[in-house]
Amino acid sequence: MGTSLKRASQARLVGRAHVYGDHIDTDRIIPGKYTKTLDLSHLAEHVLEDLDPDFRQRVQPGDILVAGANFGCGSSREQAPLALKAAGVAAVVARSFARIFYRNAINIGLPAVEIGPHRIRSGHRLEVDLRAGVVRDLTQGEEYPATPMPRVMLAILRAGGLVNYLREHRDYRLGDEHGAP
């Protein structure tokens, strides 16, 4: 747990892109029939099973999932970002996120980054630079500015997730929610 949380809070992540379309719902990220478990490896085994049955075999630790609009729509299951993270995904980049997925990802220390229209294709090498707020397509030499993340989310992500943030602070710190990110 310690290592993966540390990795998630790193400012720069480099990995291979896996690109999908719009409105990928949580049932396609991890079907409801597999979610009733505390065993993360069980979640990883079935990640994206109905969307891309070979993903599980292709994914390498550090890879980056790229999607279109409304990624993670549907249920509140935190098992969706947990399954991606347990499978080795280091960050999710999308045109937009469904709000519960977005919170859940940050809360478990999985960076979720919104960018505008892009030409990223599967297999491209990507760099997600959380500090600079950009996603770079290293294969194409293109750069996409990320939508700024609320300051409280950055603080949570920097801590490695909401568990660590609250273990440290015991409460939401006044000021973390204020001001520009």
Added chain:
Amino acid sequence: MAGNPPSHRDAAPAQTVAEKILSAHVGRPVRAGELVVASVDGAMATDATGPLAIRAFQAMGGQALWDPARCFLVLDHATPPPNERIGNLHRLMREFQQRMGGHLYEVGEGICHQLMVEDARVRPGELFVGADSHTPTYGAVNAFAVGVGSTDLAAVWLTGKIWLKVPETIRIELEGRLPKGITAKDLALFLVGHLGVAGAIYQAIEYTGSAIHGLSLASRMTVANMSAEMGAKTGLVDPTGLELPYPFSPVHPDPGAPYAAVHRFDVSTLEPLVAAPHSPDRVVPVREVVGQPIHQAFIGSCTNARLEDLQMAAQVLRGKRIHPRVRLLIAPASRRVFHAALEDGTVQVLSQAGATFIPAGCGPCVGTHQGIPGDGEAVIASTNRNFQGRMGNPRASIYLASPAVVAASALVGAIADPVPILESEETPWELR
């Protein structure tokens, strides 16, 4: 914390319902776009989200719930447990409740959202956080109710607070009278079809208009429930005409409140609708898919399994028999709903028509158990989502519809319009 926030000076900007309720829970006037930390009135987790929340709470170093009287655990998503793994997750939740307090609803008591409203665990003007995406259902009782995941819920257990971005609001005005056989579900499907699955992403919805004012509490819950299918943070139903078994102060928007968009629809010409596979916004009139064979029909879920839903199905099926190649499964929203349907004869009508009653809970809707379709089968369900694999089999197709359409389709063995059947019901069935 319930009720309207203190009144502001004349210069204070007009507020939406979301802004008013959140202001009351932040302790100062807030506006859309602001990030706030707000006090929470109630927190709910289910057996789908509770075990991870318990683990997160323990990892946070949580020793005690911030206010056990405001914490609710509901065993409903996989009940009764279909295997030992889930049996042990239920055990974990019971043990947590025994140590920490809070109220635990046992297997069979009902679906979380139904129970929170039925037992007045959530009330007008409150800020309620639920670890389930259909938590916006409580907008039916004029509460700002928001769905979160397990770790956010654990943080509420620890702190009694949540951070939120105050959402912009979309106002939806529904005018006119719903035609016979057209229900709140058709209304909800119409809106999801119109706005799309990302139509209200990060936003709140206010539902108002004469069509809303006349709705029952159950129907208001159906409308608020499917706010989630448009990506909304919460869905607030105008409390005009709302009847609750306790006194309350309704929260209305200020005149001139700022809206991101205003949509106005006349509902008097609405027809029965279905959402076709595999997305809740693929909404088409029933007439376009009439005759599509179905294998399983399901009346259940937090969207449509209340007494009026079961009564509507019974009206369609009274004195008849479902098609021999169809399984009709019914999971009442709660034990209380089941008892009411027993007392008024609804259960008997449905059972004699060939329906199979299963325990109050979420099983088939979330694909856990008790109604997983086979490969290539088509299901019509009164539920809220028809994503591929939703009911447990990615090779099945799911159509979403009102309980009336589901019952008519079970009768015919293919998707069917309930309106002609209901109209012929004007002759008492005993006399035909």
